[in-house]
Amino acid sequence: METIVIVGASLAGTRAAQTLRAEGYDGRIILVGEESExxxxxxxxxxxxxxxxxxxEDIALLTPKEVESLKLEFRLGVRATGLDREHKRLLLGVDxxxxxxxLIITTGARPRSLSGLDPHQEGVHVIRTMGDAQRLAEGLRNGQTLGIIGGGFLGSEVASAARRMGVAVTMLERDPEPMAAILGTRVGRVLADIQRQHGxxxxxxxxxxxxxxxxxxxxPSVxxxxxxxTRLxxxxxxxxxxxxxxxxxxxDSDVLIDNGVVCDDKLFVSDSIVTAGDVARINHPLQGFQRRIEHWTNAVQLGEVAAANLLAGxxxxxxxRSVPYVWSDQFGSRIEIIGSPRGDDRVELLGSEAKDNKRLFVYFRDGAPSALVGINARSWMLGVRRRITDxxxxxxxxxxxxxxxxxxxQAAA
Structure with a gap:
């Protein structure tokens, strides 16, 4: 292969590019990114x-020296408009x-909005890009109240930051507890308590x-x-x-799309196309069904495997076969997930309630472990991650x- 194009110049795409070079590929690598950054x-x-x-500079994925040494080419501020698989051409419209x-597809995902709502009008925010975060930071500096619709990790992390800035925060969650659909009500209640304890x-x-x-x-108000x-x-x-x-x-391509780019367990879409990151919908052996995993570690691992597999054929x-790993930092607490929990899984606490709120929960589905969830249990979870690689x-x-x-x-403590 003389030229590999990576469409999507974020974490998964960057890791794919680094892996291509690490695997000995010496052809052209072109990264196409919609953002100008x-x-x-x-x-x-x-x-x-x-x-x-x-x-x-603290959040840059590549230094200028790395870009030069890896011999990467960038087309930034450019949006892909189509794909001609027959002639192997990525269409970029006027560009x-x-x-x-x-081709490596790593175009990621964008925040979901409410029907008919412009998420970029004054007072309304999402977070996906650096510009989104800068705009929200300005809003929080100038405002006194923040409403967060959704109690997932992202919303909870923003709540933590906003409270540190002295902003009054209200979180509106549709389920009985935050993240109940994924973690169940028992652990969701623990997460809600962390939020409430900090106002x-x-x-x-x-x-x-x-x-x-x-x-x-x-x-201006929202x-x-x-x-x-009820009106707030x-x-x-x-x-x-x-x-x-x-x-x-x-x-308009013949790529199979179903809530993401559908690929096989080796991340292939076709013989010359692989996918990775938030956009990839993979049939993961631990889950038993196809789904996307929208988290940092997954993007890294998928980017690396996709690039290596494209070269291998x-x-x-x-x-x-990597075990999914997710983490979130909220109000000084670290929440970690290893595996793929669901809200209807059976949940058990390993050991006893620790005085320092250090807890580790195990999830079971059909009698087998599906996930481990740790709260302030970094040492335990680090040990688990080192021992579970498949x-x-x-x-x-x-x-x-x-x-x-x-x-x-715990008995010896």
Missing amino acids: MPYDRPPLSKQFLLGDWAR GDLSYDG VDVRTESMVRKVVVGSVKGV QVINDDE EFDNVLLSIGAVPNTEWLA RRKARSF VAELNLAFVENLEKEISDN
């Missing part, structure tokens, strides 16, 4: 960058087309029907209207209700040994 890390946008603790021998007004089973932008006595006609006024509102994969540009490529290793024997270790450690 060079690749940067997104998790700090809702934390350190939002607070002003970190600057642009011209690019021919490729291999967040968490309102569960709150179904938002509409958001209206207006003004009160000449001052009104949130629930299904029960805020200076700023953050939408944190999930993400939509960026696949519209593939609509379909016959020699390896299946993606989905097959998350089994009953492993959980039984882990429970004994935790119980012994």
Whole structure:
């Protein structure tokens, strides 16, 4: 292959480019990115960058020296408009087309909005880009109240930052507890308690029907209207209700799209196309069904495997079998997930309640472990991650040994 084009110049795309060089590929690598910025890390946008603790250079994924040494070419501020698979051309509209021998699709996802609502009008916010975070930071500096629609990790991290800035925060969550659909009500209640202990007004089973932008006595305000006609006024509102994969540009291609770019377990879309990151919908062996995993570690691992497999070819490529790992920092607490929990899984606490709020939960589905969730349990979770590198290793024997270790450690403390 003389030229590999990576469409999507963020984390997964950057890791794919680095892996291509590490695997010995010496052809052209062209990264196409819709944003005009060079690749940067997104998790700090809702934390350190939002607070002003970190600057642009602190979240850069590549230094100028790395770009030069890796011999990477960038087409930034350019949006893919289509794909001609027959002639192996990436269509870029007025910006011209690019021919490729291999293509890596890493176009990611964008924040979901409410029907009919412009998420970029005054007082309304989402977080995906650096510009989004800068705009929200300005809104928080000038406002006193923030409404967060959605109680997931992103919304909870922004709540943590906003409270540190002295902003009053109300979180509106449609489920009985935050993240109940993924973590169940037991662990969701723990997460809600963390928020409430730091002054967040968490309102569960709150179904938002509409958001209206207006003004009160000449001052811009945002009104949130629930299904029960409850009306709440805020200076700023953050939408944190999930993400939509960026696949519209593939609509006229014959690439299979189903809530993401559908690929096999080796990340191939076709012999010359692979996919990775938030846009990839993979049939993961731990989950037993196809889904996207929208988290940092997954983007890194998928980017690396996709690039290596593209070079190896379909016959020699390896299946993606890494255990999903997710983390979130909220109000000084670290929440970590290893595996793929669901809200209807059976949940058990390993060991006993620790005085320092250090807890480790195990999730079971059909009698087998599906996930481990740690709260302020960094040392335990680090040990687990070191020992589990393949989905097959998350089994009953492993959980039984882990429970004994935790119980012994707690007894000796």
